[in-house]
Amino acid sequence: MHKITIAIDGFSGTGKSSTAKKVAGELGYTYIDSGAMYRATTLYFLEQDVSLDDASQVEHALDTLDIRFEEGHVLLNGQDVSNEIRTMRVNEHVSAVSTIAVVRHAMVAQQQKIGKGKGIVMDGRDIGTVVFPDAELKVFMTANTRIRAERRQSELAEKGIIEELNVIENNLSQRDEIDSTRSESPLRKAEDAVEIDTSNLTFADQVHKIVSLAKEKI
Numbered sequence: 511m512h513k514i515t516i517a518i519d520g521f522s523g524t525g526k527s528s529t530a531k532k533v534a535g536e537l538g539y540t541y542i543d544s545g546a547m548y549r550a551t552t553l554y555f556l557e558q559d560v561s562l563d564d565a566s567q568v569e570h571a572l573d574t575l576d577i578r579f580e581e582g583h584v585l586l587n588g589q590d591v592s593n594e595i596r597t598m599r600v601n602e603h604v605s606a607v608s609t610i611a612v613v614r615h616a617m618v619a620q621q622q623k624i625g626k627g628k629g630i631v632m633d634g635r636d637i638g639t640v641v642f643p644d645a646e647l648k649v650f651m652t653a654n655t656r657i658r659a660e661r662r663q664s665e666l667a668e669k670g671i672i673e674e675l676n677v678i679e680n681n682l683s684q685r686d687e688i689d690s691t692r693s694e695s696p697l698r699k700a701e702d703a704v705e706i707d708t709s710n711l712t713f714a715d716q717v718h719k720i721v722s723l724a725k726e727k728i
């Protein structure tokens with residue numbers, strides 16, 4: 511069967527990752543969480559005490575960094591960091607790391623390589639605009655900030671991480687601001703993307719909507 515590329519972009523906490531994962535499952539496609547790659551890079555930079563203003567330190571760190579996805583887990587230089595990359599410590603630094611051009615170039619190159627064979631659903635901030643500008647289906651997800659914070663809070667709680675709602679809400683707003691205003695591939699809706707406001711949609715509705723759109727293209 512004809513395989514397509516599905517790009518899902520949008521603000522933090524709109525449910526992109528869980529929706530993209532489920533859509534991929536229903537279509538028998540591979541799901542790639544591009545945010546996890548920026549998160550793993552951020553964790554590595556924190557561990558290595560990389561100064562973000564020092565280009566040679568950043569480049570050296572990128573050269574010694576290996577990120578892989580294995581059976582739903584994120585491996586950073588062979589170590590499973592799936593839970594660690596979701597902590598507030600990483601949340602607080604990831605958008606700053608993601609503004610660095612060389613970081614973005616390295617991530618985009620790896621993402622394009624992973625997605626070469628199509629049959630993938632990738633979610634992020636620049637997937638429909640930069641990583642796969644020719645994707646057959648592009649979705650841009652939005653949702654009210656408070657609702658996003660509540661959803662993120664329950665996701666964290668499921669992982670045993672307890673965080674206050676306003677701390678989460680502030681972090682989401684801050685990341686949206688940095689992600690939308692950076693000079694290198696800022697978060698924006700691709701002209702040919704379908705916008706879905708998930709504020710009043712159930713998870714099943716979101717998934718159904720995207721799967722239906724995909725089936726029109728397959």
Ligand code: C5P
Pocket residue numbers: 522523544545546548549604605606608633634635636637685686689
């Ligand atoms: O998707 P998630 O919230 O896990 O992404 C974490 C952060 O990584 C975002 O706030 C953004 O700064 C960065 N990111 C990005 N480009 C992507 C995916 C994520 O800049 N394609």
